Amino acid sequence: MDSLDLLKKANFWVAKKPTCCSWAWKKILQLRAECRSSFYWRIGNGSSVSLWFDNWHPRGPLNLYFSDLAIYASGLPKQATMANLFTNCGAMIKRVLDSWADPLPTLSHSSDRFGWKGNTSHLFTVASAWDLIRRRKTRVSWHTFIWNNSITSRYQFNLWLIAKRRLPTQALLLSYGKIDSALCPFCNEVLDSIDHLFFGYCISASIAFFWASRCNLPWRNNSWVENLNWAATFLMGKEFYKCIARFSFGALCYYIWKHRNNILFREQSLSVPEVKNQLIKVDKDKATTYRNVDDTYRNRRLQRSWGIDPIIFSARDYSTSASP
Known part of the structure; x- marks a missing residue:
């Protein structure tokens, strides 16, 4: 139905909603x-x-x-x-x-x-x-941490789902009545929940300690909310080492979730060295996007920990050769 036919001899504010019209027009009327x-x-x-x-x-x-x-x-x-x-x-x-x-x-x-x-x-x-x-709610403490430009979009989305407790873990699906069992695919002993995956299970905890040691950060395995609040407090800032720490924290959570899905849906086994190598690779790739990094003790220490190319401490050369 054409919108002009709908409004013929009727006012827009009270015109009846037709049974057949475009999606956009229906939403406007609603x-x-x-x-x-x-x-x-x-x-x-x-x-x-x-x-x-x-x-x-x-x-x-x-x-x-x-x-x-x-x-x-x-x-x-x-x-x-x-x-x-x-x-x-x-x-x-x-x-x-x-x-x-x-x-x-x-x-x-x-x-x-x-x-x-x-x-x-x-x-x-x-x-x-x-x-x-829009519906207004109290601003959460972690919004500037998760939606920071130094974190890749897919890592941001994954972190947001975890923070909102909307990540489709088996514990969540069980609460909706979608499945009958919700054991963690890593250990098959406890519920596959957010607090268990990040980082209540001994293996995911060991990967978190690996990440923290490479970032030269103090780390304690608390509940997910406490870990997120800690990260949102201590990893904020424009310094190079904090940008890499924020990025790698997002990568850490993303790859734990990815390997959990590989076990559950592809019947693959968990390889801790593979997770660590993936973290190292993405961190090194991310770090190479920086140039003219301040040559400070903390930045040098982070560069050596992850095996990042020291070229990051040199200025990027934007000069181009002259055309003939």
Whole structure:
């Protein structure tokens, strides 16, 4: 169904949702109730503003206060504009509105102006609309750590799922009634949960200690929440060694989860040396994207721990040869 056919002889704010229409149009119609109060009209000559359905009155759209029967009895049709209110046909409704003690706008020769309450400029933007309708919750302490540019996107997404406890572990699937058993594929003894995988199991704990020793960091295997809060506190900063530590922490969690899936779905065995080698490789590759790194004791120590090429301490050469 065409949107023009849908709005023929009907106002956008109250038009019925058709049974067959595009996904985008259906979503727009679903959001009308949330967004209606965020738009307003600044009255000029009143010829562009719907008397009954637009948000021009201080109390809101008039159709919320007048039934269809009352609108019919008023003598003003549903297609009436604000300008019609100040004619003889609108005298009865005008008396009712005057009795509400809310001042009515006066008509002028200027054009009506459509406005948006979402920002100070009164111009609609997608960003201000999202900020207006989104659900607000308390800001978490780890958001700047996980969504940091030094961490690869797939590592970020994996960390976010873990932090939100939405990673599809068997313990989570068991709580949803999707599976009947939820033993850890590493040990087959306890529940396959986030706290067990990161880093309650002895093997994943040993990999975490390997990571911490390579990053020259003090490490204690606590609960996942405590480990994440520790990382979000002590690994933040623009220093090279902290950037690599943040990146490798994301890689550490990602590869533990990846090898857990390989055991569960591909019937592969866990190889701790392979996990460590993967960590070393991705860290070395990440480090080579840096140049002109400060030649400090901590950076040198990190470079030697991971076997990173010392070229990172030299400036990147951007010069190119002249064309003939």
